[in-house]
Amino acid sequence: MLMTRYLLACAAVALPFATPAAAQEAGDIQIKGFVTGVLPDGAITAVETDLIGLPADSQTEASDSVVPTVAIEYFVSPNFSLETICCVTPHDVTGAGALEGAELIDDAIILPASLTAKYHFNLGGGIKPYLGAGATYFMIFSEDVGADAAALGATDVDLSDEFGFLLQGGVDIALNDRRLGLSLDAKRYFVGTTATFSAGQTVALQSEHDLDPWVLSAGLAYRF
Template sequence: MSKKHIVATVILAVFASGSALAQAFQAGDLLVRARAVNLDSANNDSTGLDLSVNNKTLPEVDFSYFFSPNLAAELVLTVPQKHTLSAGATEIGSLRHLPPTLTVQYHFNAGGFKPYVGAGLNYTRFSSVNLPEGVDIKRNSVGLALQVGVDIPVAKDLYVNIDVKKVQIGTKVSVAGAEIGKFKVDPVLVGVGLGWRF
């Protein structure tokens, strides 16, 4: 049997087991997920400095509480993440950001698969800002967050999760106290992980 046939058989087996294990979410359920998330920054800069931060993979934990079988709220948490800030190809400093995100989700039941869409707000706090003398950024950012994802049951109360978010994160940049423009990170976050229902 070829590798392609083996992979296809495994995928079909997972999907079939997911359908057999599928149970509707209920009001009061708590779904706790742990994900590995790839952060891919848009790096939109209006300062003229060609600013950018590095992309990275980071750990994430989130909690979804179900108000009904279809409606839930998700709180996304992680630890402060360190990024290198560059102007063009030159590294000019570093910073940390802590970006908790709260979304309201609508969950569908698609024959075992449990896709969802969500929208909400992100709050980001920049800290440990290390920039050239006279250069500074605004420390707080509030923006919209949009998401799509799916939970695939693989065992009783255990799910494989795939999640994609687009988050607005940005800051104002100043030199010698004068604002020179805005720097928008606005990342796409692609996460894969496991979820446990309680």
């Protein structure tokens, strides 16, 4: 499983540096600064309107993105916390299958407003793995018609905002006794979007897509 392999590999590198940490308390706030890889799917799951005659086996895929992210976490109790993240991720959508290489959507920006509830397991020695789950709302904006879609007559494209949910797993590893730590995190989002291509005032193509990104992060954490 991708998430499991990622966490085990990163933890193996970090464990020699782990040190005992100050106990977490209710009311603590933890801020994390990450480098994050966002790996979406983008596959077509259904076609609602097709006035252009898509070839058989047409498919799409969304580009990956690497961005800085910030997570803010509030500890309700020593082992239970609530977390939200702040980031925006840019993506292009290109064709696959019969549409291989076609430039369909440029510069779509995703803002994933998310809230997760997490349970932390204290293994001792400053190592605290966690599991979480939560809800998300994907806001998508700034998308432009790609060159090949424009050549077919598309003048506008819209990707719908959607609700979804996510699962989360990771580990916090204390680096010193002054509340500084290394944090490794993996999330899997389950959310889709509707892509609508218009030619003037006419909807020429409308399709449903899975986004379902893996979001893999590594960075530093500090508790207040």
